Amino acid sequence: MEEGYPMVTLNDIAKIANVSKSTVSRYLNNGSVSEKTKNKLDKIIKDTGYQPNRLAQSLKASKSNMIGVIIPRYNSPSTNLVMEGIDTVAYREGIQLMIMNSNLNLNRTKNNIKSLERQKVEAIVLFATLIDEDLSEQIKHSNIPIILVGQELREVSFLTYQDYEAGRSIAQHAIDLGHRKILFVGVTEEDHAVGVLRKKGFYDVAKKAGAEIKFVETEFSRTYSYKKALKFLPEMDATYIAAATDHIAVGIFNAGMELGFSIPNDFSLSGFGGYSVTQNVFPNITTVSYPFEDLGKLVIQEVQKIIQSEIENREIRVKLPVELTIQGSTKKI
Amino acid sequence: MEEGYPMVTLNDIAKIANVSKSTVSRYLNNGSVSEKTKNKLDKIIKDTGYQPNRLAQSLKASKSNMIGVIIPRYNSPSTNLVMEGIDTVAYREGIQLMIMNSNLNLNRTKNNIKSLERQKVEAIVLFATLIDEDLSEQIKHSNIPIILVGQELREVSFLTYQDYEAGRSIAQHAIDLGHRKILFVGVTEEDHAVGVLRKKGFYDVAKKAGAEIKFVETEFSRTYSYKKALKFLPEMDATYIAAATDHIAVGIFNAGMELGFSIPNDFSLSGFGGYSVTQNVFPNITTVSYPFEDLGKLVIQEVQKIIQSEIENREIRVKLPVELTIQGSTKKI
DNA sequence: CTGAAAGCGCTAACAA
DNA sequence: TTGTTAGCGCTTTCAG
Numbered sequence: 001m002e003e004g005y006p007m008v009t010l011n012d013i014a015k016i017a018n019v020s021k022s023t024v025s026r027y028l029n030n031g032s033v034s035e036k037t038k039n040k041l042d043k044i045i046k047d048t049g050y051q052p053n054r055l056a057q058s059l060k061a062s063k064s065n066m067i068g069v070i071i072p073r074y075n076s077p078s079t080n081l082v083m084e085g086i087d088t089v090a091y092r093e094g095i096q097l098m099i100m101n102s103n104l105n106l107n108r109t110k111n112n113i114k115s116l117e118r119q120k121v122e123a124i125v126l127f128a129t130l131i132d133e134d135l136s137e138q139i140k141h142s143n144i145p146i147i148l149v150g151q152e153l154r155e156v157s158f159l160t161y162q163d164y165e166a167g168r169s170i171a172q173h174a175i176d177l178g179h180r181k182i183l184f185v186g187v188t189e190e191d192h193a194v195g196v197l198r199k200k201g202f203y204d205v206a207k208k209a210g211a212e213i214k215f216v217e218t219e220f221s222r223t224y225s226y227k228k229a230l231k232f233l234p235e236m237d238a239t240y241i242a243a244a245t246d247h248i249a250v251g252i253f254n255a256g257m258e259l260g261f262s263i264p265n266d267f268s269l270s271g272f273g274g275y276s277v278t279q280n281v282f283p284n285i286t287t288v289s290y291p292f293e294d295l296g297k298l299v300i301q302e303v304q305k306i307i308q309s310e311i312e313n314r315e316i317r318v319k320l321p322v323e324l325t326i327q328g329s330t331k332k333i
Numbered sequence: 334m335e336e337g338y339p340m341v342t343l344n345d346i347a348k349i350a351n352v353s354k355s356t357v358s359r360y361l362n363n364g365s366v367s368e369k370t371k372n373k374l375d376k377i378i379k380d381t382g383y384q385p386n387r388l389a390q391s392l393k394a395s396k397s398n399m400i401g402v403i404i405p406r407y408n409s410p411s412t413n414l415v416m417e418g419i420d421t422v423a424y425r426e427g428i429q430l431m432i433m434n435s436n437l438n439l440n441r442t443k444n445n446i447k448s449l450e451r452q453k454v455e456a457i458v459l460f461a462t463l464i465d466e467d468l469s470e471q472i473k474h475s476n477i478p479i480i481l482v483g484q485e486l487r488e489v490s491f492l493t494y495q496d497y498e499a500g501r502s503i504a505q506h507a508i509d510l511g512h513r514k515i516l517f518v519g520v521t522e523e524d525h526a527v528g529v530l531r532k533k534g535f536y537d538v539a540k541k542a543g544a545e546i547k548f549v550e551t552e553f554s555r556t557y558s559y560k561k562a563l564k565f566l567p568e569m570d571a572t573y574i575a576a577a578t579d580h581i582a583v584g585i586f587n588a589g590m591e592l593g594f595s596i597p598n599d600f601s602l603s604g605f606g607g608y609s610v611t612q613n614v615f616p617n618i619t620t621v622s623y624p625f626e627d628l629g630k631l632v633i634q635e636v637q638k639i640i641q642s643e644i645e646n647r648e649i650r651v652k653l654p655v656e657l658t659i660q661g662s663t664k665k666i
Numbered sequence: 667c668t669g670a671a672a673g674c675g676c677t678a679a680c681a682a
Numbered sequence: 683t684t685g686t687t688a689g690c691g692c693t694t695t696c697a698g
Contacts, residue, residue: 007395007476009691020669025693034667054451055392056691060674062340064388074413074420083407087434091441096448099432101420108424115429118387143340222609250613257615276555280583280613282590342675353685358677367683389675393690 008048016044028052058120066096067303068116068124072104077247077275078292079127082149085296086125093304102128110135117144123303125149129191145306147316149299151193157306157316159299163193166288166322167201170242170270173286173324175209178333179240179268182206182213183232185252186244187220194244198272202242214238218248225251233259239267239333246271246278249285253329268330274323283328291320341381349377361385391453399429400636401449401457405437410580410608411625412460415482418629419458426637435461443468450477456636458482462524478639480649482632484526490639490649492632496526499621499655500534503575503603506619506657508542511666512573512601515539515546516565518585519577520553527577531605535575547571551581558584566592572600572666579604579611582618586662601663607656616661624653 010028014021017040027033027041044050058064067090071079083099090097098121102109109128116124124146126139131153139146139156148158174182184202189195199215206213216232218225225243229252243249249271256263263269263283271278274289302316343361347354350373360366360374377383391397400423404412416432423430431454435442442461449457457479461468464486472479472489481491507515517535522528532548539546549565551558558576562585576582582604589596596602596616604611607622635649 010693011691021692022670022694023668026668029693032667037667051447051451053392053453053691054448055388055397055453056674057693058674059386059388059392059676059690060692060694062674074416075410077408080407080413083434087407087436091434091436097433099430101416101424101430103420103424114384115387118384120386120388222613254613254615277610277613280555280587280610282587282614343677344675354675355677355686356684359684362677365683370683386675389690390677391690392674392692393676393678395690 008050010050010052013041013044013048013050016048017041062120063122064096064120065094066098066119066121067300068098068100068112068119068121070100070102070109070112070116070124070126070128072102072127072129074101077277078150078273078290081275081292082127082296082299085293085298086300087296088293089297089300093300095300095304104129106130106132106135110138113138113142113146117142122307123147125299125303129194145303147299147303147306149295151191152317152319155315157302157314159295159302159316159318159320160193161290161295162319162321163197164201166272166290167198167203168205169201169322169324170272170286170288171202171205171209173270173326173330174240174242174268175206175211177240177268177330179238180209180211181238182211182240182242183216183236183238184213184242184244185216185218185225185229185248187218187248194272198244218251220245220247222247222251222254226255227251229255230259233261236267240330241267241269243269243271246273246275246285246287249287249329250277250281253281253285264329264331268333270330274325278325278327286327286330287325289323289325291322295320341383343383343385346374346377346381346383349381350374395453396455397429397453398427399431399452399454400633401431401433401445401452401454403433403435403442403445403449403457403459403461405435405460405462407434410610411483411606411623414608414625415460415629415632418626418631419633420629421626422630422633426633428633428637437462439463439465439468443471446471446475446479450475455640456480458632458636462527478636480632480636480639482628484524485650485652488648490635490647492628492635492649492651492653493526494623494628495652495654496530497534499605499623500531500536501538502534502655502657503605503619503621504535504538504542506603506659506663507573507575507601508539508544510573510601510663512571513542513544514571515544515573515575516549516569516571517546517575517577518549518551518558518562518581520551520581527605531577551584553578553580555580555584555587559588560584562588563592566594569600573663574600574602576602576604579606579608579618579620582620582662583610583614586614586618597662597664601666603663607658611658611660619660619663620658622656622658624655628653 014024100112187195218228225248270286274287278285347357433445520528551561558581603619607620611618
């Protein structure tokens with residue numbers, strides 16, 4: 001590996017061109033220099049391969065033209081879809097993303113925020129599931145705007161989805177199909193959006209229609225849910241299983257296949273999310289589609305507004321609508 | 334959203350404590366200050382919530398303690414697994430990652446490299462599939478070390494997998510099961526690892542055993558492969574289909590299910606990669622497992638060595654071994 | 667149109 | 683142990 005060109009600074013360019021640093025800087029920014037020096041600098045910069053040091057620029061400006069993003073982990077399909085939306089707009093707008101992984105760990109999340117503050121990012125987009133009092137305070141008192149994704153929190157800006165309505169929507173679907181014996185496979189209530197809202201929406205509608213609902217708690221991972229399902233499926237009497245996420249649904253699906261069940265003949269099955277994994281099994285799994293990518297795009301647009309406006313105290317509260325996607329895994333009883 | 338604490342700098346701390354900036358700096362770094370000032374500074378820093386500005390630190394040091402990572406897109410399962418490995422080691426070592434998305438676009442890749450150079454990252458980990466002459470030159474001449482992941486390239490450091498051997502390995506499996514009429518569903522040869530090496534390894538072994546191989550070219554996406562398979566499956570006479578990636582295999586699997594085929598009874602099917610998607614269908618898909626996470630860990634370890642050593646011209650060439658994972662989708666003819 | 671000078675926040679000689 | 687000084691690379695008044 002041969003060593004590359006040496007690092008050349010603005011000062012070097014100035015010396016070579018026999019002008020002052022400010023002239024070079026001016027050329028680089030406004031471009032308001034004489035035709036002659038313009039040509040001269042043009043050539044020198046091209047020859048030397050000069051690139052302005054962004055650390056120096058940012059330090060000078062006291063801001064970095066970057067937006068921090070804290071993701072919960074790398075392989076979360078929903079997060080990745082949101083990221084695509086974020087990336088699309090950020091790239092178009094010339095905004096750099098500083099992505100950090102919290103690995104679903106509260107302490108790492110807190111440290112990530114501090115780190116991004118020190119990096120002078122202009123705003124932080126935070127994917128968080130679990131939020132304790134401490135983190136909540138940190139968010140509120142940060143000197144840079146933090147916007148939460150996928151959860152709602154008092155006194156904090158957020159963009160999320162209509163999880164409660166999603167629950168209602170799929171419950172209505174189950175009821176419409178005639179199901180009255182239902183198993184809801186959910187997650188911990190510590191996750192407010194998934195653990196509380198989806199379930200509550202579902203229960204509210206299903207109970208009202210006179211359905212009998214049993215509950216099993218599992219974890220987000222497909223594998224864990226698969227193992228759990230191997231146990232509860234044999235002794236289950238429900239005709240409809242509502243899983244709190246698509247991944248959980250797929251885990252149940254696979255366990256069902258392995259145990260010799262036929263879906264949707266032996267029982268109907270649905271998820272939440274609408275990501276592609278529901279189409280990796282056959283029949284495809286009925287789900288509620290979430291507008292992940294749209295939310296990503298929207299986040300950056302909102303962040304832009306916050307950054308550009310001088311009014312810092314705009315509080316954003318957005319809940320995007322979701323959509324029932326009926327596929328082959330649910331049918332009339 | 335209430336505004337946070339005002340930004341406090343090292344200088345502010347110094348003034349409040351009535352000492353010089355260097356004393357504060359010294360306290361922060363070596364800690365070699367008198368017990369008295371130590372206590373004083375301790376308190377002030379805690380009270381003010383002071384955090385050193387990392388832009389200034391990095392500018393001063395002319396380096397940022399960050400490693401740049403250029404990923405091909407957000408939802409690539411293999412990349413995300415490697416990222417987990419990278420993240421594990423980087424977090425442990427206190428190294429920040431600056432992740433950028435090339436979106437599989439050559440120009441974005443080139444710009445990403447420039448951007449990371451300007452950011453003064455200490456090294457760049459580059460996931461690239463397509464590499465043209467221009468990019469190759471850019472890599473070689475960059476003034477910061479760039480290490481390629483998942484592909485090999487002359488005169489460039491890289492870590493990748495034994496793709497050729499992977500091809501051989503799964504071909505041997507097919508042959509051992511008695512298959513002699515084989516369909517290989519691959520991708521463009523522009524992707525050397527996937528499009529060339531896997532295929533070549535497969536062909537070398539299968540041909541030698543007297544098998545008859547037909548070839549269909551598809552794209553990486555599951556959906557595209559699914560559609561393609563809907564067309565070629567009905568008129569296919571092979572007893573074994575080797576897909577060049579797990580995603581392609583799943584696409585074929587789903588098309589097969591939809592057309593009423595039974596796998597592995599009507600034909601055997603295998604993929605490459607070994608990520609969890611192979612277990613999202615039933616029967617699970619036979620594949621070659623790649624050590625994605627290990628590679629991620631290794632990358633950062635190697636990068637560390639490069640950074641720490643003064644010898645810049647260490648060229649790294651690593652190809653990690655792979656492992657055949659036999660599951661339910663392949664069987665004896 | 668151009669240059670001198672100050673300063674962003676920090677670190678690191680070097681003196682005291 | 684502490685303070686003074688210079689400087690990382692850049693932008694931005696303010697004069698000329």
